[in-house]
Amino acid sequence: MNLLDGKIVSEHLLNQVSQNIQKFSKERPPHLAIIMIGNHPASETYVNAKIKTCEKYGIKGSLYHFPETISEKKLLQEIQILNEYSEIDGIIVQLPLPKHISENQVIETISPHKDVDGFHPVNIGRMSKNLTSLLPATPGGILELLKYYQIETVGKHCVVIGRSNIVGTPMSILMSRNAYPGNCTVTLCHTKTKNLDFFTKNADIIIIAAGQPELLKGNMVKEGVVVIDVGIHRVTDNTKKTGFRLTGDVEFDSVAPKCSYITPVPGGVGPMTIAVLLKNTCQVWLQKFQNQ
């Protein structure tokens, strides 16, 4: 059993980002605009982590912080201003948003060319047609993990569990495209799936983003499977001093011994997401100079 180490791979990816930035060190650095609404404590933590990582690798991160009471109309206008501002390469909006603001409206207002979260329909649509696009960060990060460890994917049966717009659905599309990683026969499972273990027992690669702690157990997988765990949960554990431990959607202790490769939680998919966000921002920025 080998670990798919997200810390190593994200570091590798971010060093590439850094090197790309140094190539054009006479230009202004890449610039990521992060929009945050209100004072959701978890959001603040995520946003601070993003800005810190940006700075560490040579990307300027700017926080655009609006009050909880901002109207949808005003927010969309602010996004339009950022769309038109040529010195901003990437724009993301920290979710969740207050209830009076439509998430889809906000995402579709961001210019697809600056949509470094890869959530805009144009990017999802182009991805599904196997055209160049900004990939959604978590699925993009999983591709990077598979690539780094040179996991064979062509002709493999890949079972994706969970059909969210930001992980499961785009992941299933990516793994079935004619590309590497890709070219898998993909089964997309979700809450309406019957006999989940029929599919998982047949899978060569399982990517699980089900949002259920330790759903996937050892008796549900075959020997040699590759398992990618997108979940992260805090569960009660009285054997720990803190009274809790972190776990994923996979029961690691029973599944790992049967795997050829598996992601740890934490330290697997988690660090990849932010690395791809920065990679996407750098990609937009690079295009400006490469097209000159």
Add this chain to the structure above:
Amino acid sequence: MNLLDGKIVSEHLLNQVSQNIQKFSKERPPHLAIIMIGNHPASETYVNAKIKTCEKYGIKGSLYHFPETISEKKLLQEIQILNEYSEIDGIIVQLPLPKHISENQVIETISPHKDVDGFHPVNIGRMSKNLTSLLPATPGGILELLKYYQIETVGKHCVVIGRSNIVGTPMSILMSRNAYPGNCTVTLCHTKTKNLDFFTKNADIIIIAAGQPELLKGNMVKEGVVVIDVGIHRVTDNTKKTGFRLTGDVEFDSVAPKCSYITPVPGGVGPMTIAVLLKNTCQVWLQKFQNQ
């Protein structure tokens, strides 16, 4: 075994289109612009059939016919003019295009609001996010067939064979969405799939758009399966006076006896595609009056 009769269902759908048009009979009729480049004989046949069907059901169909030698730039300008012309509701481009013109560039130039073929990334992306969109015509037509015959889909294992941008890939996305028809566990198979019959034998619903005559045979499916055949091929048959017969991607004689429902070829999926094209055109037109 029951037939999923595309003639009946397309007629039903087109009568609904007609009725919707009559509700606003004081307004101008819906208007579909069909762009054709060069003189591809098959394209001319398809285009004439589309215009005839339009007229039969109260939609104005206009042919914009350009010579084979038109430059890409000029074609894109012509599309822009049609985008801005408020009395045109839908725009389609008859494929294939001459080699010097990029199909993707052309599709992405059509306004997503007038893209009644449902090929624009915005429509594919919104579809994949389960938002309102103009559905691609063939997958949309298959949904209409399933709806009309009230085929149960929730929790079923649907195997889609073929991953083209216009049928297989969008079909797999639609069947796994949280909707009816939908909510299936979907496996997308293609040329790189190993053991295709492992998947087809387990399938409750098979949608095949593989482009290979009679690929799916009776020993590859289980009793009670629903089979939708998107293929249409002319194969040599010396027992026929004409020397050929039409067949699909399914070996009908061996598969049909095991099916609960199956589409005939011809007369199954074929007539649905054009019906959805007209339905989409009418949908765009209706929105103009409903929003007044």
